Amino acid sequence: MTRAAANPAAGRIDTAPMLETAAQLLGPDDGPDVLPPVAPELETLTALLRTHLGLLIPAVEAQAQQTDADSIPKFCALACVGEATRKLRIGDGCTPDVRVAVARKLARCVRALCDHYEQLGGGNR
Template sequence: MPNGTVTGPPDGKPSTGAPIDVELMRETAARLLAEDAELPSLEEVETLTLRLRGMIMVAIPDVEILIGKFPKDDIPATCARACIGEARMRLRLEPGGNLPQQVAHAQRLARSVRALAEHHVNLGAEHE
């Protein structure tokens, strides 16, 4: 564009490239957070941690776009902003060296994934 103006996608839906699969996010988080969740192996927890980190990195920009549609004092948007801050903080943390510490770290990431998925829905994102 000659004047350097950036426009959104033609259909007006938020998009940062990869679509958010809310159901997959919920299912992945439940793998670690369900009451009857089994303790994952070291390999499984490493894989889940990477998957959860990726989900957070994809979800944050989309939730931020949704937040931008609300006034600064909107309570659901404010809660979503806090969730994003916490998720970013969790992305900076490193898991401990043993399995229980790695599982606890992955569970914290899973809580952020679950919360981001809920904010995505609550702020009005359309889902298939």
């Protein structure tokens, strides 16, 4: 699996392991060719994605608040934060197909928030 994504000493989030986790569900280009993991691994990945979002949402929100008041990247990032927050409210699903769909939605949110975090100057790429 992946290592911890937070680096408390630096006050920054290491987005690389978060992106690795998302790639396990989406592949490099979010293609439909990626086979979903089996149930126990899918549950672990879903929980890990929820944890990543729990770190990313406040970090992206804080980074966005530090930008100019009329900044387009700020509003895009905050919209993504709102969408990710809504996605966290979705249950894991009661069928295998729904569980995979939910996990992939969370993975897309992780990717998007990592991108916003990087664009707003918080990243490490």
